[in-house]
Structure formats: structure tokens, C-alpha cells
Amino acid sequence: MGNPFGGMMDTIFADKEVLTESYQPETILEREAEIEEYRYALQDVLFGREPENVMLYGKAGLGKTAVTTYILEALQTEVETRDEADELYTHEINCNGKTVFMVVRQLVNTLLPANASEFPKRGLGTGDAFTELYEQLDRLGGTHLMVFDEIDHLDDADTLLYELPRARANGHITNAQVGIIGISNNYTFRTSLSPKVKDTLMETEISFSPYNANELGTILQDRAEQAFAEDACDQSAIRRAAALAAQDMGNARQAIDLLRVGGEVALREEADCVTDDHIGAARERVQRGRLQNRIREQTIHDQYILETIAYLEEGDETPVRSKEIYDLYQDVAAECGDDPLTTLKSIQDHLSDLHMLGFLQRFERNEGLSGGQYYEYELDLNADIVIETRKTIEETRL
Numbered sequence: 001m002g003n004p005f006g007g008m009m010d011t012i013f014a015d016k017e018v019l020t021e022s023y024q025p026e027t028i029l030e031r032e033a034e035i036e037e038y039r040y041a042l043q044d045v046l047f048g049r050e051p052e053n054v055m056l057y058g059k060a061g062l063g064k065t066a067v068t069t070y071i072l073e074a075l076q077t078e079v080e081t082r083d084e085a086d087e088l089y090t091h092e093i094n095c096n097g098k099t100v101f102m103v104v105r106q107l108v109n110t111l112l113p114a115n116a117s118e119f120p121k122r123g124l125g126t127g128d129a130f131t132e133l134y135e136q137l138d139r140l141g142g143t144h145l146m147v148f149d150e151i152d153h154l155d156d157a158d159t160l161l162y163e164l165p166r167a168r169a170n171g172h173i174t175n176a177q178v179g180i181i182g183i184s185n186n187y188t189f190r191t192s193l194s195p196k197v198k199d200t201l202m203e204t205e206i207s208f209s210p211y212n213a214n215e216l217g218t219i220l221q222d223r224a225e226q227a228f229a230e231d232a233c234d235q236s237a238i239r240r241a242a243a244l245a246a247q248d249m250g251n252a253r254q255a256i257d258l259l260r261v262g263g264e265v266a267l268r269e270e271a272d273c274v275t276d277d278h279i280g281a282a283r284e285r286v287q288r289g290r291l292q293n294r295i296r297e298q299t300i301h302d303q304y305i306l307e308t309i310a311y312l313e314e315g316d317e318t319p320v321r322s323k324e325i326y327d328l329y330q331d332v333a334a335e336c337g338d339d340p341l342t343t344l345k346s347i348q349d350h351l352s353d354l355h356m357l358g359f360l361q362r363f364e365r366n367e368g369l370s371g372g373q374y375y376e377y378e379l380d381l382n383a384d385i386v387i388e389t390r391k392t393i394e395e396t397r398l
């Protein structure tokens, strides 16, 4: 047999990396108003003054990170041309799963001289970490913009947001300036802060709203021109990807993913160019992938229950009562070599959880005095996907 890769050609993509998450676009489109507010908030850096603090709000994929990277790079370029501006340092930290101590320690470690040993993980407290941070900031001087992504996930954002912005006013640092940029998916983050932080932070708030289909179309057009070979992507494919993502959450990441996966489908089919049908197929693949991940995240007994209802659905036996689900579930679990849960009540609890999580639809039946009240269930997702996912999970289980 010849080399399986021999003769493979890519006539669709010219530069596929442009459609990946790690790619930073040279131009940010459709965010002029947000960039303008950002520019205004940070302009003091150019004149050697402390900038305003900034809080960015918006759901996933709306350009908060892309706009921040773009604006900080532009600011750095401009600072380098101006004598009156201090040296600019930018620090980016994701706060998810971190304590204030961990965040401050991470900042300290990025500021320490190359030959110094790291700030200890244990033995010292948050106050010590702040003291070291102030010392390092003063040693270096300049302006430090600190970007805290997912700041709403920080266990004690109050302490961080009370301490840092006031460090200079409180005399902890004299030689450096600090600006805070917080990024949050949660619009109510501000209301969770203590009144004293709210009063002192004095931040500029920039909120990112979902993109509409036209805006996503402009973003995708720009990417498609760079990513695809000449004439390898139909205009209708771009419009379809933009429309589908706009209908969903207005998320640019999702729109770009659809275009990339659409390109992959076209390549696999050895088509000349990406069409709107390829985008439709891409959406199904992306949705399938997402659903499969959600199924995998459930406990094994929840998965058996879903699999059981999928079989019942295939035999046109749904909606179905918990008792019937329980009977077949026992076979499904045993078939997979597991001891089934032994009471109907425990199955009913699982059914109720799966309904709450959106996997199942539930119908209340009332048969008056004689039959009483009970529930019937059916899948709220595609039975094929459940069976297919379960099959792959079982195949890879030890």
C-alpha cells in the first residue's frame, strides 16, 4: 500500500491559522465605540499619568480579549514614540480558580529580577505578597496595566480591587503607576462588590453586546479573505455562518468556528469551495460535539438512563413512565457490567435531575382519583447522538 498521506492536497485553505483561537486579528471590526471608550480611559498613560481603571462586561466570544490585546499593543507602540510617557508594562492574569494571594504572587513573580527566587507558595500571607508587589513596582517604576480576566471568579475580588487602585494614594508606591482592567462575563459583578470598593474604584465600564448578523458577516468576510484560497469560499457560506451564530448568541468565536469546520467539511468532500450546505453540516458537527461533551459529563447511571430512553424513543415508546424506564435501565446497566441502582425512587430522582439539566422533557399526567398523578418522560435531544456517544464511551472504557 502507498503512503496514506501521499497525494493529499488542500485546495480550500490558504492560511487556516487565521480561523483559530490563537490568531490575533490585525484589525478589530465593528467595535469602534468600545475602542473609543477604551482609548479615552487609558490615554493618561501617554502623558505619564495614572490611567483610569476599566471594567469590561460581556458574554463569551464578543471580542473583550481581542479588543484588549489590540488596544494594549497600540498603546505600547505609541508610548514608545513619546518622551513624556513612562515605560509601559502590561500583565495579564486569568483569575479563574485563584485566590487573591495566588494572583498577587503571580504578579510578583513576573516582576522579580530574572535571578531572584520565586515568591514562596506557602508560609507567607496575602499582606506579605502585596508588600513585595509594591516593592517590585517601585523598583521598576513605569506604568503597569494589570488585566484580570474572569475577575468575577476570584474568591475575594474586593481585596484586590480595594488595595491595588489605591496603592499610590495610600503611599505604598511612589515610583510607579497602576491601572486595573477587569474582564467579566457576569454583568452583575459590580453589584457583588462591597460599597467601599464601589465608591473608590471609579472605573470606566465598557459593555460588549452580542454581534448581529451584519456585524458577524463583516468579521467573517475579513477572516475568509485571508484564510481561504481564491474563490474557495462562497459568499452565501459566509452569510449562513454569520446568520446562524447571530441567531444563537451573537458570538464571534462560534461564527469563526463554523467557517473553519465548514472548510474542513468541504475539504473532506473534495469540493471546490465552501458552500452554505457545508456550513449547515458544520453546525451539526459543532452541536453534536457539544452535546456529546455534556453527556460525557453526567454520572454513569445518568448516562444509562439516557441510553435507556433513547432505545425506548427508537421503538416509538416515548413519552414513557419511570417504571418502564427502570425495567429497561436495569438491563442496560447490567449489559455494561454495572450493578443497577436498586430503587425506583432513585431512578425518579435521576430523571428529575436530567429534566432540570435540559436532557429530558417531562409531561405531567393526571388520571383523576383512580390513576393518580405521574410523569412521563422523553428525550429533549437526538436519540442517535445519545446512542452514538454511549457506544464510544463504552468502547473506550477500561
Ligand SMILES: Nc1ncnc2c1ncn2[C@@H]1O[C@H](COP(=O)(O)OP(=O)(O)OP(=O)(O)O)[C@@H](O)[C@H]1O
Pocket: 020, 021, 023, 024, 025, 027, 028, 029, 030, 031, 058, 059, 060, 061, 062, 063, 064, 065, 066, 067, 185, 219, 252, 253, 256
Ligand atoms: N470585533 C472583532 N473583530 C475581529 N475579530 C473578533 C472580533 N470580536 C471577536 N473576534 C474574534 O472572535 C474570537 C472570540 O473573541 P474574544 O476571545 O475576544 O472574546 P471574549 O469576549 O474575550 O470571550 P471570552 O469571555 O469567552 O474570553 C477571537 O478569535 C477574536 O479574535
